[in-house]
Each structure stands twice: as structure tokens, then as C-alpha cells.
Amino acid sequence: MSQEELSTIRHSMAHVLAAAVQELQPGTLFAIGPSIAEGFYYDMRTPEHLTMEHLSDIEMKMREIIARDEDFRREEVSREEALALFAHNPYKVEIIESLPLDATITLYRLGTFVDLCRGPHVANTRMLRADAFKLLHLAGAYWRGDETRDQLQRVYATAFYNVQDLEAHLLLLQEREKRDHRRIGKDLDLFSFHEEAGAGLVYWHPMGGRIRHTIEDFWKKEHLKNGYELIYTPHIGRSWLWETSGHLGFYQDSMYSPMEIDQQDYYVKPMNCPFHIMIYRNDKKSYRQLPCRWAELGTVYRYERAGALHGMMRVRGFTQDDAHIFCTPEQLESEIYEALRFSLNILSTFGFRKISAFLSTKPEGKSVGEEHRWIEATSALEGALQRASLEYGTDIGGGAFYGPKIDLKIEDSMGREWQLSTIQLDFNMPERFNLHFIDRDGQAKRPYMVHRALLGSLERFMGVVTEHYAGAFPLWLAPIQVRIVPVSMKFTEYAETVKRYLLEDLRVDIDDGDDRMQAKIRKANELRIPYTLVVGGRDQENNTASVKVRGGEDKRDISLEDLRAFLIEKNASKALNLN
Structure with missing residues (x-):
């Protein structure tokens, strides 16, 4: 059917x-x-x-x-x-x-x-x-x-x-x-929400903070490797900025009320892009300085109706993994292709292999930018998709008024689609802020501006990843990668020795509580910890450990040297399996 x-x-x-x-x-x-x-x-x-x-x-x-x-x-x-x-x-x-x-x-x-x-x-x-x-x-x-x-x-x-x-x-x-991220977030002590302190705002707990730090650290390193520069911008800006960008005209219902500072209205930012533009405007740019690839983990605030709020998926304060690319017309297609390739690589590292693309073209009626720029931009998007050998659907007229775009959707382990990455051309803001670069012929020309969000936001991405893995994160993301369980209290000192041996490269803890060993192992399973090391007298004598692998086969009498090498390799390779 x-x-x-x-x-x-x-x-x-x-x-x-x-x-x-x-x-x-x-x-x-x-x-x-x-x-x-x-x-x-x-x-x-x-x-x-x-x-x-x-x-x-x-x-x-x-x-x-x-x-x-x-x-x-x-x-x-x-x-x-x-x-x-x-x-x-x-x-x-x-x-x-x-x-x-x-x-x-x-x-x-x-x-x-x-x-x-x-x-x-x-x-x-x-x-x-x-x-x-x-x-x-x-x-x-x-x-x-x-x-x-x-x-x-x-x-x-x-x-x-x-x-x-x-x-x-x-x-x-x-x-x-069962996989609802709100339930898992509570069970694993990852994050919480507090209506009395403000709806739609996320509190990251230490365990969730470990995952976030891991994602951010990976994100930053990959961006630097791929030719991006990291920038940081303010959380508030004068009304002039938002009037010029058009947000006060087009987006004010989603912005929070202004605060008065020095008899001027300031707004908390709903977007990072105007701040990136201000950095571009700081000095004259030559074609030799382009492309500028600037990335920021920028926290923004947008008003969402109370009925629309949904855990980590729909919040009022969130951190966008934002990037903007300023380039010449000749660089446009290759820059889009690289952004597309980069996005696909990052998403696949997190275990998302079913990825579909959608090209949205110029809407009928109201739009900004010269027709030739729409044609060039759409052609560049299509060329990049074809170069990436990526099948895509076309949403005729589905682009924003300020430019065409590519959206990437991932399919999770439950068969649901999530729109995460977007690569979006913008003809509006370069016009509004009168951006230029000096080309080879000495003439001032308008650069192309590309918005690129990869994960979407850290909060929503955390919700998606949590449900995708049902909280059983791969080793490199798990907040506790290894838990050590001594057979009895008299082996706690040896457990500490094992912990010190692994701690430099891995996130390790010891369950030295009063529960029986089997209860501790059950608790480690409930927390979805990838590896549980059980250590006793023979292990202490032989410098070994018995390993319980989450969802896999147990291994006995593994030397600490071999175990450490195995875990470091698994962690460094960002392997999705534990065996």
C-alpha cells in the first residue's frame, strides 16, 4: 500500500x-x-x-x-x-x-x-x-x-x-x-528542567555536562581541522543591530523584551549571524582573505509558546553550533560542497548513517537579491549535492525569502526523521549591512554569505542522540566509560590502582559503596556504563581485571596493559560497538 x-x-x-x-x-x-x-x-x-x-x-x-x-x-x-x-x-x-x-x-x-x-x-x-x-x-x-x-x-x-x-x-x-530523553535524562542524571525558575531552560548536570563537553571538544577540533576559525560574540546587542538585520521587523515575536542600558534598548540575541557580520565589517576585506569560515557555539534565546516546549527538543535558551562562510561567487560551490561533506562526516561519526537531503528553491512572491544571484546560488547547491553523490528531493519554492538552502535529515534508530544540518544562502544580511570585498579588478563587490548549522543546537541534538541510543551511548560519548567494582572492600586499594592507571585517558569511577557486588553490577547496567571491571584477589596478584561488556560477552583475566590499549583505541576511533 x-x-x-x-x-x-x-x-x-x-x-x-x-x-x-x-x-x-x-x-x-x-x-x-x-x-x-x-x-x-x-x-x-x-x-x-x-x-x-x-x-x-x-x-x-x-x-x-x-x-x-x-x-x-x-x-x-x-x-x-x-x-x-x-x-x-x-x-x-x-x-x-x-x-x-x-x-x-x-x-x-x-x-x-x-x-x-x-x-x-x-x-x-x-x-x-x-x-x-x-x-x-x-x-x-x-x-x-x-x-x-x-x-x-x-x-x-x-x-x-x-x-x-x-x-x-x-x-x-x-x-x-522507553527511550524518551526526558525519562532517560532523569534516570541517568543528565539534565533537568525547573518550571519555578523558568520554563524551557535546561540545567545540565555533571553527567550531562561530560557528554556536552565531549561533543563540544570534538566539534571544535573538527572545525579547526577543516579550516574554520572559532569566534565568540556577546549575548546582547543594541536595537540598531536587530533593526539593521531585520529581526525586529521579521522576528520580534520570538525575541524577548528589550532591556534599557544607557538610555538604549538592548535585546538578548535570538541569532548569532548579526554578530558575525559585525566582525566581517571590522575591516576591509580583499578577495585574498576569502573565504572566511567562522564557527561559534553561541547561546541564543527565543520565545516559544508554553504549549510548544518539549524537553530538550524545544526550549527557550539553547546553544547553536553555528557557522558562517563569507566567500566570492567563484568559491561558492566548493564551499557548499565542503560544508556538505563536513556535515555528513560529523553526523556519521555520531552513528547516523541514513541521511537524506532536500533542496529548497526561490519562493514565489516576496524575496530579496538579484535574480542572477538566486540562479548562481541554486546552481551551486545542486552542484555540491551532485558532487557529493547524494540523492535529494527538491522543494520548489520552499526556500527562505533571503536565499535557497539544503537541509539534511537523519533517521534515528526508531525510524523517525530529524532535521539537523542546514546550509543556507543569505542575500538579505549582506545587503542590509552593506558588506563588500575588493575583488581582483579593484572593484568592491558583494560577498556570498552562507549560514551553516551542523547539529542544529546542542540541546536538541542531545535529546535526539539520547533517544537514538536509549541512553546506551557509545564509549566515546558515555559520561562514565568504565566503572570498577571490587569484589569486596579489601580490594578497594587495588581498584584505586586500576582507576589511576586508566584515568588519564578515560572517564573512570569506582563503586566502593556498601552494596553487594551483584547489586553494584546491576546498578552499572542500569546506568548503561559501557565497561564494568570486576577486580578481586587473583586480579590483584596478576595485575588483571574481569570485564563485563554492556550487551556483550564477559571477559576474564584481561591484563591491565591490554585492557588499557583496547579501551584507548576504542575511544580514540569513536567506535560505535563495544566488542
Whole structure:
């Protein structure tokens, strides 16, 4: 079955859901009910607030409706007829009034239920499987995504062509729940959130701090090896900066209120790019100085609605792994290719091998920059993708108003796609800040500016990596790489000797608590520590250790010299396996 056919089934099931709720709670006002990537949902305002206990009754009613063998009937109506039919429902009225005057307005009827809808739907309910759908959970949803407007209830659900696919999906959802980064972050003491101190702000604990430091250290070294310079910029800037960049005009709703300093308005930064531009403007640039590749782990702050916040994935303060490249037109394609190659190498090091690319081109209507620059930039992006032998999809007209872009999406171990890296041309800011370089002919010319985020943000990337590995990080990322467990307290001194021998190159600790040895080993397993070394009398005599490998085979009587060499090699190579 194609994705399009599955989407039609799910859209049809959304109408069955709404019809069931209408029968169970007459007077319900329905908003929208689309199919989505893994199911469907319907937003509604019911006379009685829905709870999880209502979902089984709704499912039963849905099966009853499916069994009625009813047709989905499509009708075309005039604007006046549609407004009269839905006069009682302000959400449908608003949708109708927002349609172009010459739009064809269609309805779909299912028994006594009627909905404003473009379709398509299956022909009859007998084409739906009563045993292959599931109502999953409830959530709040603001009408039109605007928190100043009505809050509705959203019923999330999924549907498949057969019960086997449904059961496989439900098992996948259970596994995802186990891997929720918020749960794992708490279990492994990686990070926390404190609503009373400010929503959407991440507190990195020592164990999470170790992982972050490892990622940052790797990130910095790789950037220096690949011809980037590291820069650091302020956290606040005068309103002039944001007026010139256009953020106050285009982005102010996502910026925090200004603070007054010396009778001037200052804003905390939502972006790093204007600061990088100020460094570029600091002196005149010759073509010989280009390209300038500048990278920064810059912490920014953006307002997100409370309902949109989600653990590490959607926060209000985060550190972007940001970079900007200023180059000549002749350098553009090679710079994009190198940024693309670099991004792919970094992502694969973290274990992401399924990576897809998307090219977004000039949007219709409002855009900035001369047409020839759009053509040159899009051609350079396409050329870099082809040179990298990377298959890509094209989003015609999906670029930003200021330039075309390449987005890279990774697929995690749960089959979910995450958009991480982006390589984005910008014709807007070089114009606004009047950037130039002196070319070979002595003329001042406009440089190309490329935005490049690789991991996206450290916070979101940490959430993705945590769920990808279910907290069982590869050795090079694990906050505790080796834990030493003495068989009894009398071998603690030898355990300390082993720790000192390994500590210079690895993150090592000793569990010298009062628990029994087996309880300590279980605790190390619960913390997903890659290697647990058990040491006793024979080990002390022979300068060895017994090694318990997370998810692998135990090894006995390994010499400390061999063990150290093995662990150092594994760590340095950033190997993903432990054996």
C-alpha cells in the first residue's frame, strides 16, 4: 500500500472519529482533522471535557459506524450554502471566510455527520478495518496555533491497512516511550528542567555536562581541522543591530523584551549571524582573505509558546553550533560542497548513517537579491549535492525569502526523521549591512554569505542522540566509560590502582559503596556504563581485571596493559560497538 493510500484511510478514519464523538457528545464543535505522518488527529471543543477514559467508548462507537457500511459522499456547495450550514461553528466559518472567493468548496457526509473537507476519502466504511486503528492520547491545541485563541482538545490516533501493521506500530510507540530523553535524562542524571525558575531552560548536570563537553571538544577540533576559525560574540546587542538585520521587523515575536542600558534598548540575541557580520565589517576585506569560515557555539534565546516546549527538543535558551562562510561567487560551490561533506562526516561519526537531503528553491512572491544571484546560488547547491553523490528531493519554492538552502535529515534508530544540518544562502544580511570585498579588478563587490548549522543546537541534538541510543551511548560519548567494582572492600586499594592507571585517558569511577557486588553490577547496567571491571584477589596478584561488556560477552583475566590499549583505541576511533 502506498503512503498516499494510507493517508486516505487515515483521513477517512478522522471523519469516523468525529462522527463517533458527535453521536456521543452532541453539540461538539469540530475544527480540523488531518492525516499526519504516522496517523491522524482531530481538534474539537466538546460539551464534556474528554479524558482518557472516554477513548474506549469512542473507539467502540467508531467500530459501530464502520460496521454500518456507509458511503463517504462528496458535495460541492456555494460559499453562502457552506456559511449557512456551519453557521453554528465559528471554526468552520473562519476557514470558509479565509478561502479565495473563487474557491471550490466541498463537503463530505458520513451518515448524519458532515464536514468541510477537500478529501479524498475511501468510498465506503467497509474499506476501513475496525481492528486496525487506535486512539492514542489527548492533548491541548490552540486554534490556529495561537495561544491567545480558543484552546481545543486534540485526539491523536493512528490507523493501518491491517492489524499486523498496527500492532508493529504500537510496539514501536512503546519503545519510543522507553527511550524518551526526558525519562532517560532523569534516570541517568543528565539534565533537568525547573518550571519555578523558568520554563524551557535546561540545567545540565555533571553527567550531562561530560557528554556536552565531549561533543563540544570534538566539534571544535573538527572545525579547526577543516579550516574554520572559532569566534565568540556577546549575548546582547543594541536595537540598531536587530533593526539593521531585520529581526525586529521579521522576528520580534520570538525575541524577548528589550532591556534599557544607557538610555538604549538592548535585546538578548535570538541569532548569532548579526554578530558575525559585525566582525566581517571590522575591516576591509580583499578577495585574498576569502573565504572566511567562522564557527561559534553561541547561546541564543527565543520565545516559544508554553504549549510548544518539549524537553530538550524545544526550549527557550539553547546553544547553536553555528557557522558562517563569507566567500566570492567563484568559491561558492566548493564551499557548499565542503560544508556538505563536513556535515555528513560529523553526523556519521555520531552513528547516523541514513541521511537524506532536500533542496529548497526561490519562493514565489516576496524575496530579496538579484535574480542572477538566486540562479548562481541554486546552481551551486545542486552542484555540491551532485558532487557529493547524494540523492535529494527538491522543494520548489520552499526556500527562505533571503536565499535557497539544503537541509539534511537523519533517521534515528526508531525510524523517525530529524532535521539537523542546514546550509543556507543569505542575500538579505549582506545587503542590509552593506558588506563588500575588493575583488581582483579593484572593484568592491558583494560577498556570498552562507549560514551553516551542523547539529542544529546542542540541546536538541542531545535529546535526539539520547533517544537514538536509549541512553546506551557509545564509549566515546558515555559520561562514565568504565566503572570498577571490587569484589569486596579489601580490594578497594587495588581498584584505586586500576582507576589511576586508566584515568588519564578515560572517564573512570569506582563503586566502593556498601552494596553487594551483584547489586553494584546491576546498578552499572542500569546506568548503561559501557565497561564494568570486576577486580578481586587473583586480579590483584596478576595485575588483571574481569570485564563485563554492556550487551556483550564477559571477559576474564584481561591484563591491565591490554585492557588499557583496547579501551584507548576504542575511544580514540569513536567506535560505535563495544566488542
